[in-house]
Amino acid sequence: MPVTRRKALVAGLSLFSVGVIGYVTYTVAKFPPDTTPEGAYMRVAANLAKGDARTCFHYLEDSAQHAAYSIRDYRKKASERISQAYPEPERTRLLDAYRAHATAEDGADVWVDLATKRGFVTRLRKDLSGLAKVEIVGERATVETARGTRYGFRRRENGMWGLTLFTADLVAESERAARDWDIVERAAKDYERGR
Structure with missing residues (x-):
């Protein structure tokens, strides 16, 4: 050359x-650091603006993240048990219903699936706007947008702040997955005894 x-x-x-x-x-x-509510909120807004709902998972509170991982784990266990013991056509129907979460790489994939199907992303995009004010009380914070919408945040174990808006939905889905697992296990034992 x-x-x-x-x-x-x-x-x-x-x-x-x-x-x-x-x-x-x-x-x-x-951006302010994500160890501030402002920084966490701005990262959620920026990632949604880029169409990256997966990265927003890192800015959910700990309980929401744990719930997403639990959903994946219960759906995976249930799918394995269904594959072993269930007869057709029930086997295929349930495996199809659980596949997205059972095969998820991690909790973030579960979050993206639920956020898309249940309209969480649309709900957030609808009113994410500039920051008007932030109130911090202990481990909790409220971010108010320029449009007047208020978003709750909680300080996470790692010092970052996590959005609390979807925690109840994710925890409820995790509890449902746990109940489904119990039903699947009981039915699997019945199928095995009937053979």
């Missing part, structure tokens, strides 16, 4: 590197 071409390539790569470093610095610097 000629020296002038090599110099141009090095200069281009250097300019590209400076641009990437500058962009990352700008992106990180423009």
